[in-house]
Amino acid sequence: MALAKIKVSEDTYLVGIGVSPGIGIGEITLLDQQPVIDEVSIDADEVRGEIERFRQAVGQAREQLQKIKQTVSRQPHLQEHLYILDTHLLILDDNMLIGNTEKAIRRQLSAESALTEVLAELHEMFAAIEDEYLRERRSDVDAVGDRLLRILAGRNERPVDQIDSRSLIVAHDLSPAETMQFDRTKILGFLTDRGGRTSHTAILARSLNIPAVVGLESVTTMVAERMPVIIDGSTGVVILRPSEQTFKEYLKRKQNYEYLEHELENYRDLPGVTTDDVKIFLRANLEMASEFSLAHKHAAEGVGLFRTEFLYLGRSEPPSEDEQVEAYCEILREAGGASVTIRTLDIGGDKFVPELNLADEANPAMGLRAIRFSLREEHLFRVQLRAILRASTCGRIRILFPMISGVAEVRACRQILKEVREQLDAEGVSYDPDIKVGIMIETPAAVMIAPLLAREVDYFSIGTNDLIQYTLAVDRGNEYVAYLYDPLHPAVLRALKLVCDAGNEAGIPVCICGEMAGEPLYTMVLAGLGLHEFSMNPTCIPRVKRVLRQISRADGKALVEKLLTLATSNAVSSAIDKEMRTRLPEIFSPSVL
Numbered sequence: 001m002a003l004a005k006i007k008v009s010e011d012t013y014l015v016g017i018g019v020s021p022g023i024g025i026g027e028i029t030l031l032d033q034q035p036v037i038d039e040v041s042i043d044a045d046e047v048r049g050e051i052e053r054f055r056q057a058v059g060q061a062r063e064q065l066q067k068i069k070q071t072v073s074r075q076p077h078l079q080e081h082l083y084i085l086d087t088h089l090l091i092l093d094d095n096m097l098i099g100n101t102e103k104a105i106r107r108q109l110s111a112e113s114a115l116t117e118v119l120a121e122l123h124e125m126f127a128a129i130e131d132e133y134l135r136e137r138r139s140d141v142d143a144v145g146d147r148l149l150r151i152l153a154g155r156n157e158r159p160v161d162q163i164d165s166r167s168l169i170v171a172h173d174l175s176p177a178e179t180m181q182f183d184r185t186k187i188l189g190f191l192t193d194r195g196g197r198t199s200h201t202a203i204l205a206r207s208l209n210i211p212a213v214v215g216l217e218s219v220t221t222m223v224a225e226r227m228p229v230i231i232d233g234s235t236g237v238v239i240l241r242p243s244e245q246t247f248k249e250y251l252k253r254k255q256n257y258e259y260l261e262h263e264l265e266n267y268r269d270l271p272g273v274t275t276d277d278v279k280i281f282l283r284a285n286l287e288m289a290s291e292f293s294l295a296h297k298h299a300a301e302g303v304g305l306f307r308t309e310f311l312y313l314g315r316s317e318p319p320s321e322d323e324q325v326e327a328y329c330e331i332l333r334e335a336g337g338a339s340v341t342i343r344t345l346d347i348g349g350d351k352f353v354p355e356l357n358l359a360d361e362a363n364p365a366m367g368l369r370a371i372r373f374s375l376r377e378e379h380l381f382r383v384q385l386r387a388i389l390r391a392s393t394c395g396r397i398r399i400l401f402p403m404i405s406g407v408a409e410v411r412a413c414r415q416i417l418k419e420v421r422e423q424l425d426a427e428g429v430s431y432d433p434d435i436k437v438g439i440m441i442e443t444p445a446a447v448m449i450a451p452l453l454a455r456e457v458d459y460f461s462i463g464t465n466d467l468i469q470y471t472l473a474v475d476r477g478n479e480y481v482a483y484l485y486d487p488l489h490p491a492v493l494r495a496l497k498l499v500c501d502a503g504n505e506a507g508i509p510v511c512i513c514g515e516m517a518g519e520p521l522y523t524m525v526l527a528g529l530g531l532h533e534f535s536m537n538p539t540c541i542p543r544v545k546r547v548l549r550q551i552s553r554a555d556g557k558a559l560v561e562k563l564l565t566l567a568t569s570n571a572v573s574s575a576i577d578k579e580m581r582t583r584l585p586e587i588f589s590p591s592v593l
């Protein structure tokens with residue numbers, strides 16, 4: 001058990017990353033930490049034995065994971081997460097981790113030192129990735145690395161399945177395998193030093209409904225066993241040794257939160273319509289077919305964005321046409337007749353696939369990424385388009401081209417698509433002849449010429465994550481300028497308005513698939529802008545739907561008109577806050593949040 005090094009006074013507030021909403025109030029159970037490994041060298045004649053020791057540890061780790069998988073697979077609510085354990089088993093076969101560690105041992109490092117060195121290198125590689133989801137895959141490598149280090153040190157697995165008093169877990173890090181073994185009736189929440197929003201541990205916490213705050217950096221050094229604590233997994237606030245008054249306040253918040261959560265279930269099977277009867281499709285953003293269970297759980301109406309780059313990751317060759325057809329058909333089967341939007345490869349720039357040997361660019365976000373990469377590496381693009389077309393007989397597919405900045409680019413894509421179709425016709429291969437083709441609106445250029453682009457495509461999908469970055473000239477992954485990354489900047493609102501108006505005038509649907517779509521506070525604004533579809537992380541759907549069903553597009557439109565007169569993000573933000581609190585105090589008033 002780590003000793004509290006800092007004296008903690010009553011009501012000590014910490015703020016981390018709230019990754020799983022809900023309020024946990026209770027006492028701490030502290031899990032032990034991984035020891036720090038000092039570099040230890042070995043003699044040349046010990047290398048062979050050391051490699052053997054390391055291989056045995058890998059074998060033991062495999063056995064442990066298989067055993068956990070067996071136990072977990074008997075629990076229906078965890079079925080959808082078994083793939084995480086498979087991912088960890090695959091990491092145990094991965095050359096980058098295992099092969100490189102053995103190489104480092106050959107340089108006469110102990111297995112622990114070699115593994116620690118390789119983990120640090122992998123960390124650096126992952127840290128350079130801008131895309132949050134991809135970057136967070138490092139947590140899976142960490143989890144496997146920690147498991148191996150624990151085995152090498154002769155330490156047992158932490159007995160997370162035996163925690164028998166109701167408590168809040170505090171740990172330097174928690175692996176997804178540990179999180180899966182929690183007894184949900186005992187664990188009131190957890191706090192960790194490490195971790196990010198899209199780590200598998202965070203994803204699991206959300207799906208198990210366990211409040212969680214991660215990325216607290218040094219909480220393990222501040223707390224002691226049985227210390228009272230409150231955690232708010234929505235805001236990331238943690239209060240150590242809460243005072244009587246804070247305790248009462250949070251107890252009330254907890255009751256409100258639980259009431260609202262319970263009430264959310266009532267929305268599951270209701271359609272996403274406004275009070276003035278405007279239907280808005282609430283769809284899921286997915287990266288892998290295995291995430292579909294979440295989309296089902298939250299009644300997503302199809303997939304508004306399938307990010308195909310994940311098919312290309314972690315492999316030495318790009319996926320073959322047949323493999324892609326299989327992957328897309330799997331999504332379509334899961335979607336059961338609902339529409340699925342498949343985005344062609346959005347790689348390069350921030351999204352990093354080492355296997356594709358992308359050039360080193362000085363300014364990758366503005367470099368050879370997304371559609372630019374596909375148009376340059378046309379052979380890969382053609383394979384992907386063939387696969388999408390072939391899969392289109394399995395269900396309802398829409399094609400989406402990312403990061404378009406001009407009409408010529410769209411025409412080039414359509415020309416290639418036409419040629420691919422002709423080729424399939426010649427081969428007698430069937431596909432959906434009415435397949436819809438859309439583009440992501442993520443560059444200011446696309447916004448400015450939206451009326452021209454609208455004539456070329458069947459729909460628009462606004463990618464606000466990139467649109468904000470390019471409109472405000474703020475790198476979306478750079479923490480130094482994160483304070484400028486503002487979805488409510490008047491320039492962003494004006495951009496959204498221009499695109500929606502252009503789409504609506506041309507009579508094509510306008511969708512939104514950036515993170516903004518999943519924020520209930522913006523639901524009324526987005527509905528007022530005239531958007532037809534919101535696509536988001538499926539876990540956001542119930543909250544967005546609850547708001548959508550209580551507001552009208554007409555009121556949303558009036559709100560948008562008002563917001564467009566305001567000069568600063570702060571003014572826009574206060575106006576939205578005020579409007580939403582007045583309209584839906586039970587959801588947006590601070591005493592509830």
Ligand code: PEP
Nearest residue numbers: 463464465466467513514
């Ligand atoms: C976006 O840019 O808003 C988007 C949805 O695409 P990605 O986050 O994959 O770049």
Ligand code: MG
Nearest residue numbers: 442463465466
């Ligand atoms: Mg994007």
